[in-house]
Amino acid sequence: DGGITQSPKYLFRKEGQNVTLSCEQNLNHDAMYWYRQDPGQGLRLIYYSQIVNDFQKGDIAEGYSVSREKKESFPLTVTSAQKNPTAFYLCASSIAGVKGDTQYFGPGTRLTVL
Amino acid sequence: AQRVTQPEKLLSVFKGAPVELKCNYSYSGSPELFWYVQYSRQRLQLLLRHISRESIKGFTADLNKGETSFHLKKPFAQEEDSAMYYCAFPPPHASGGSYIPTFGRGTSLIVHP
Numbered sequence: 001d002g003g004i005t006q007s008p009k010y011l012f013r014k015e016g017q018n019v020t021l022s023c024e025q026n027l028n029h030d031a032m033y034w035y036r037q038d039p040g041q042g043l044r045l046i047y048y049s050q051i052v053n054d055f056q057k058g059d060i061a062e063g064y065s066v067s068r069e070k071k072e073s074f075p076l077t078v079t080s081a082q083k084n085p086t087a088f089y090l091c092a093s094s095i096a097g098v099k100g101d102t103q104y105f106g107p108g109t110r111l112t113v114l
Numbered sequence: 115a116q117r118v119t120q121p122e123k124l125l126s127v128f129k130g131a132p133v134e135l136k137c138n139y140s141y142s143g144s145p146e147l148f149w150y151v152q153y154s155r156q157r158l159q160l161l162l163r164h165i166s167r168e169s170i171k172g173f174t175a176d177l178n179k180g181e182t183s184f185h186l187k188k189p190f191a192q193e194e195d196s197a198m199y200y201c202a203f204p205p206p207h208a209s210g211g212s213y214i215p216t217f218g219r220g221t222s223l224i225v226h227p
Binding site: 033035040041042043044045090092100101102103104105106107108 | 120123146148150157158159160163165200202215216217218219220
């Protein structure tokens with residue numbers, strides 16, 4: 001464990017509010033990723049970033065936004081436009097975002113919309 | 115489109131029985147495939163990757179290009195093997211040649227005493 005951290009562990013949000021999930025890594029990895037994990041659906045990619053100040057949409061980017069101002073940080077904002085935000089969110093990083101890269105995962109944040 | 119399929123949501127076996135978790139892929143090129151595991155209350159972590167041809171915790175996985183499969187096997191299951199297993203596949207990205215992993219839906223393995 002260690003190397004990639006997510007906070008908070010649990011997050012509660014009222015409908016209509018934006019919330020930001022934190023992801024930090026000290027592995028000196030260039031690539032970072034955000035996934036959403038739902039029962040029976042596996043991991044679905046939200047956004048990824050291969051380098052600072054650049055990021056790309058994944059399969060389910062609608063209603064989410066990210067920034068990558070620093071190499072070690074990749075925060076995810078869940079906006080009010082996300083229709084079904086209650087889920088478990090996983091952040092990951094890898095060395096260079098190239099074929100064969102192993103991903104290292106954070107402990108996750110469980111978001112519940114009240 | 116490139117994708118990975120895990121047909122079983124749940125696999126339930128008794129301790130000492132052989133285990134095979136299925137993974138099939140669709141990809142026109144030469145794939146790089148992984149198995150990730152998530153034990154209860156632990157992080158998702160790499161179990162093994164086919165290019166390493168290694169055995170981790172007694173598990174092996176062979177890439178079968180003819181059947182487009184990468185099944186995970188263990189001859190004798192242990193209770194501590196109970197976990198969620200994901201087959202993962204990095205398809206080539208559309209721009210620039212970088213690779214973004216794609217995960218299957220996962221198989222929950224339960225090993226009974």
